[in-house]
Amino acid sequence: MSEENGSEKMGRNWLFAALPLIVFLALAGVFYKQLAAGGASSDLPSALIGRDAPKSDLPPLVGLLDGGIQVPAFSGDLYSGHVSLINVWASWCAPCREEHPLLVELGKQNKVQIIGLNYKDKQENAIRFLGQLGNPYDAVGVDSNGRAAIEWGVYGVPETFVVGPDGKIIHKHVGPLNPKVLQETILPIIEKAKSGLSS
Numbered sequence: 001m002s003e004e005n006g007s008e009k010m011g012r013n014w015l016f017a018a019l020p021l022i023v024f025l026a027l028a029g030v031f032y033k034q035l036a037a038g039g040a041s042s043d044l045p046s047a048l049i050g051r052d053a054p055k056s057d058l059p060p061l062v063g064l065l066d067g068g069i070q071v072p073a074f075s076g077d078l079y080s081g082h083v084s085l086i087n088v089w090a091s092w093c094a095p096c097r098e099e100h101p102l103l104v105e106l107g108k109q110n111k112v113q114i115i116g117l118n119y120k121d122k123q124e125n126a127i128r129f130l131g132q133l134g135n136p137y138d139a140v141g142v143d144s145n146g147r148a149a150i151e152w153g154v155y156g157v158p159e160t161f162v163v164g165p166d167g168k169i170i171h172k173h174v175g176p177l178n179p180k181v182l183q184e185t186i187l188p189i190i191e192k193a194k195s196g197l198s199s
Contacts, residue, residue, distance in 0.1 A: 008143075009141070011109075013159075015086070016055070018109075020154045022169070031147070042156075047153065047181055048112060048153050048169045048172070049166070049170070049171070050168060050169070050170075051106055051168060051169060051173060052167050052168055052169075053076070053079055053086070053161070053167055053168065053169050054076065054148065054151040054152055054154075054165045055076030055077075056074055056075075056076055056077050056141065056143075056148040056151060056152070056181050057073070057074070057076060057141075058073055058074040058075075058117070058141025058142055058143055058148055059073055059141065059142050060072060060073035060074075060125065060139075060140065060141065060142070061116075061118055061123060061126055061127065061130075061140040061141075061142055063123065063127050064126075064127055064130060064135065064140055066135065071135070071138075071139060071140055072140075073135065073139060073140070073141050074115055074116070074117060074139055074140060074141020074142075074148075075139070075141075075177055076167075077161050078113065078115060078138075078139055079128040079164075079165070079167040080167060081165050082113045082165055082167070082192055083112050083113065083133070083162070083164060083193040083194050084112065084113045084114075084115055084162070084163040085106070085112045085113070085114045085115070085160060085161070085162055085163075085186070085190070086115050086116075086117060086152070086160065086161040086163060087103060087114060087116050087117065087137070087158065087159075087160050088117045088119050088149060088152065088154050088157050088159045088160070088161075088163075089116060089117070089118060089119065089157055089158050090118065090119045090120060090121045090126070090157050091121050091122070091125040091126050091128065091129035092121065092125065093119075093157045093158060095157075095158055095175065095176035096157055096158045096176070097129075097133065098176050099158055099176035099177040100133045100134070101133070101134075102177050102178070102179065102182055103136040103137075103177070104133065104134040104136045105136075106136060106182070107134075107135075107136030107137070107138075108136075111163075111187070111190060111191075111194075112190045113138050114136050114137050114138055114141045115137060115138060115140070115141075116136075116137035116139070116140040116141070117141055117143055117148060117149065118135055118140055118141065118142050118143060119146060119149050119154070119157050120126075120143065120144065120145070120146050120149075120193065121142070123142070126140075136147070153172075155174055156174075158176050158177070159172065159173065159174050159175070160172070160195065161173075162189050162190060163193065164193045164196070165193065165196075170193055171185070171186070171188065171189050173185070
């Protein structure tokens with residue numbers, strides 16, 4: 001074999017060996033862009049938009065109290081006649097901690113029913129998380145095996161959905177909420193859905 005052919009073969013072998021790394025770096029770049037943009041929902045559209053929200057019935061986060069009363073469980077019946085914000089979260093999720101103060105503030109404003117879907121979490125950790133950071137949720141369901149999240153088409157935590165009073169999913173946001181997304185996207189969608197409710 002000539003030296004030229006040998007170097008050409010080595011070049012092809014190197015390219016073949018490097019191909020998985022190149023693909024990985026390209027995918028990592030796409031995901032980094034997604035996170036840097038605040039997880040814009042337009043980057044990962046949901047096939048569930050405009051469809052009925054899953055009628056997930058999940059057990060409550062036992063021990064999560066509001067005024068000494070157990071916070072209700074997650075139930076598909078909660079959507080009926082209400083505009084609801086469904087937030088998928090976990091205590092082990094760093095971006096969930098980042099977005100949580102926005103949810104607490106939104107909860108104080110009573111603009112929308114906020115329902116939490118606690119994803120693959122330990123009960124004591126979830127209660128500690130809400131005890132430390134505040135509980136914005138009107139109801140919380142425990143999705144210990146992740147089955148409900150699959151029904152909702154969840155890519156990862158956190159994710160947030162807006163469900164209209166007719167029980168249909170209006171909007172999906174992937175990634176942590178930030179003030180810009182909340183003010184410019186989520187709140188206008190909520191207000192529009194509420195105005196349709198009152199008309």
